[in-house]
Amino acid sequence: MIKKLTQTIFVVITILFMFVLTSCSTSKLEFQKDTYVVAPNDSIEIGVNIFPKKNGYSLSIENTAICSISGNTITGIKEGITNIYAISDDGKKEAQARIVVSKDIDKDNPVVINPSFLVLFYIVDEEGNTETYKSQYYEVDTTIDELLPTYVGYDITGWFSNLECTESYNIYSPIKESLSLYCKKIAKDNSFNFDNNHYVESLFYKNLPHSVLYFPEKTNTGAICLGIKDGAFMGDTSIEEIYIPSSYEYIGNLAFAGCTNLKKVVIDENSNLKTIGKFAFSVTRSKVDEDEETKEDEVEYELNDNPCNKLTSINLPDSVETIGSFAFYKCSSLVLEDLPSSLKIVNQGTFYETKIKSANLENVLRILSYAFYGCSDLNTITNINKCVYIGKEAFCNCGYYSNQINNNGGIVYIEDVLVGVSDLYGRLLGGSKLKLKDETRLIANGTFTKTKNQYDLSIEFPADHYVDIGTDAFYTNVEGVALIIPEDYLDYYCETYSTYENLFCYIKDYTLTDDVNINYGTHRTIIFADGHFCYEKYIPLKNNNDEYIIPKTIDLSRISAIHNCYRIQTHAIDLSKIPNALAANLDYVNLGRINNIAYLAICNCPNLKIIDLSDNPNI
Numbered sequence: 001m002i003k004k005l006t007q008t009i010f011v012v013i014t015i016l017f018m019f020v021l022t023s024c025s026t027s028k029l030e031f032q033k034d035t036y037v038v039a040p041n042d043s044i045e046i047g048v049n050i051f052p053k054k055n056g057y058s059l060s061i062e063n064t065a066i067c068s069i070s071g072n073t074i075t076g077i078k079e080g081i082t083n084i085y086a087i088s089d090d091g092k093k094e095a096q097a098r099i100v101v102s103k104d105i106d107k108d109n110p111v112v113i114n115p116s117f118l119v120l121f122y123i124v125d126e127e128g129n130t131e132t133y134k135s136q137y138y139e140v141d142t143t144i145d146e147l148l149p150t151y152v153g154y155d156i157t158g159w160f161s162n163l164e165c166t167e168s169y170n171i172y173s174p175i176k177e178s179l180s181l182y183c184k185k186i187a188k189d190n191s192f193n194f195d196n197n198h199y200v201e202s203l204f205y206k207n208l209p210h211s212v213l214y215f216p217e218k219t220n221t222g223a224i225c226l227g228i229k230d231g232a233f234m235g236d237t238s239i240e241e242i243y244i245p246s247s248y249e250y251i252g253n254l255a256f257a258g259c260t261n262l263k264k265v266v267i268d269e270n271s272n273l274k275t276i277g278k279f280a281f282s283v284t285r286s287k288v289d290e291d292e293e294t295k296e297d298e299v300e301y302e303l304n305d306n307p308c309n310k311l312t313s314i315n316l317p318d319s320v321e322t323i324g325s326f327a328f329y330k331c332s333s334l335v336l337e338d339l340p341s342s343l344k345i346v347n348q349g350t351f352y353e354t355k356i357k358s359a360n361l362e363n364v365l366r367i368l369s370y371a372f373y374g375c376s377d378l379n380t381i382t383n384i385n386k387c388v389y390i391g392k393e394a395f396c397n398c399g400y401y402s403n404q405i406n407n408n409g410g411i412v413y414i415e416d417v418l419v420g421v422s423d424l425y426g427r428l429l430g431g432s433k434l435k436l437k438d439e440t441r442l443i444a445n446g447t448f449t450k451t452k453n454q455y456d457l458s459i460e461f462p463a464d465h466y467v468d469i470g471t472d473a474f475y476t477n478v479e480g481v482a483l484i485i486p487e488d489y490l491d492y493y494c495e496t497y498s499t500y501e502n503l504f505c506y507i508k509d510y511t512l513t514d515d516v517n518i519n520y521g522t523h524r525t526i527i528f529a530d531g532h533f534c535y536e537k538y539i540p541l542k543n544n545n546d547e548y549i550i551p552k553t554i555d556l557s558r559i560s561a562i563h564n565c566y567r568i569q570t571h572a573i574d575l576s577k578i579p580n581a582l583a584a585n586l587d588y589v590n591l592g593r594i595n596n597i598a599y600l601a602i603c604n605c606p607n608l609k610i611i612d613l614s615d616n617p618n619i
Helices: 002-024 399-407 487-496 498-503
Strands: 028-031 035-038 043-045 048-051 057-061 067-070 073-076 080-088 094-101 116-124 130-139 154-156 179-187 192-194 199-203 212-214 241-244 264-267 358-360 380-382 411-414 417-421 433-435 457-460 481-484 504-512 521-528 533-539 553-555 588-590 610-612
Touching (some): 028 094, 035 043, 035 073, 399 417, 498 504
Parallel strands (some): 035 094, 433 457, 588 610
Antiparallel strands (some): 028 048, 057 080, 080 094, 192 199, 411 417, 504 521, 521 533
16 A cells, blocks of 8 residues: 555656656747837836746837837837737747837727738839838728829829739728838930020939930920030030930030040031030039130140040041040040041140041141140051141150150151150260251150250251241250251241240361371361350261271360360260271360360260360369
8 A cells, every 4th residue: 555655656746847847948938918008208118928037038119110119118109009029039939919009098998099001112113123212001991191202304103002013003992901002213205405505505304314315406496406515414424325416516615524434426427516625525624714725735734533534436527627625635445547637726635545546637737735645546647747836745655656766766757847756865865966857847845855865965957948946845944955057047046936046056167187196077066146156076087998087186275266165065076986996096185175064075985095174174
């Protein structure tokens, strides 16, 4: 009996132990109430049961427009019904309760409030993309009171119940559930605004997509459209292509400046286009002064860095007579085959760093500074014979210029015009001497004012005609530059180019053949307009066997006409072209009363031992 009782007690204890063990192994998460009631601007604590107690949880509100939550405290905001959710930290347990916010509800005896449903409103564009317009809760059996949105430049269709906007929604039907409603946004046909000159001045709807612009032939009143106003589309980065009718005569200053995504410009055949304005397809600026073009290439611009560098093509009709300064500045992708045949002036920086391939200058009279600067594909330049003015660095670093620098001894000619020289020319290249081509007609601005190498340079002009000289073509504030002209032309050059009056000079040679050991050869001097003269060059003579005769001594103090020479020029005594065996004969030079000795005045004399300056100790 005792044994049976003991077995019964053991079974009962085991069952109780298993019950407790099972209870302890089961987790639990629940709200203490199914419904919580709170008044607007009032707060209550939310009770949550969780087991084991060491587990954590988080709370969230479905509609935060009705109430807010901080920790376990909810605060009513406005009347309505929403849900509160609890979720365990491990994500395995969830719980839900109801929140009622009302002014008139007794917290101990809550009345029933009609449920509300969330309605989401979406806008669908023409490509089917959606954006959320707004969301709003509506009580059951109420109707939609949301007006359609408005957008400038768009038509908005009514509300639809499907994304494709094919099934209209009856806004008067009572709401029984949460909804998603859609309206479609359709762009209006864009149009343009015009000024009193019948120029396009802007888009009517600037916010509409307008990557491709087809400009109208007529204004809104039916008048023929004549062009595009200054600055009309400046900085518009939406534009990628433009099409311009044949009636347009004018594309304004800054019209498309800063349109950094513009890739293509098509101008109708038989176009009447006459003028493309300053900075038209270039960088943005605050303004363009109307008198800038009259200042030649003296204008110094502060330029932004937002050119139309994606522009690859524009067909410039031959009707174009004027292209303004920097019109295509840094359009580095723009390929052009040639210039319009009617173009008379290529203005400052017009084609700067474009990919223009050829320049037929048949009718061009003036080319201003930087006009073709850096045009690396420009390898053909022809018919420059009518051009009377070429600005500073107009062709610098273009393909043709670079080829000439590398293959023509550092001298750049375009037919009969000298347009540039290497930065090294003068002291380091060319022996500081340059004889212009006989057909030279014009020297461009700034040709010889790039580096200090050109401080010492003697340039011999043609003997049978005048050469036109650009501004700032030569250094004028240093000793050493000599513009050697025929003596008969001295007065003309000094009067016509007074800036260079102190540089003009003519040659006076003294040939001595009495003694092969002293001063044998020709001693060339150059005499300047004010009467002072310089020793320009020693020219060795040959004997009957066509061999050079180099004296042992060059003594200017023994040549009375040269004894008081003011200066000895760069490379004046230079035996680099004489065989060393003969050049070695010269071992003594006396410079007489020379006042000034130029850079590298005496060089390549392998056996020279003495340069005698005793006649002028204060040199």
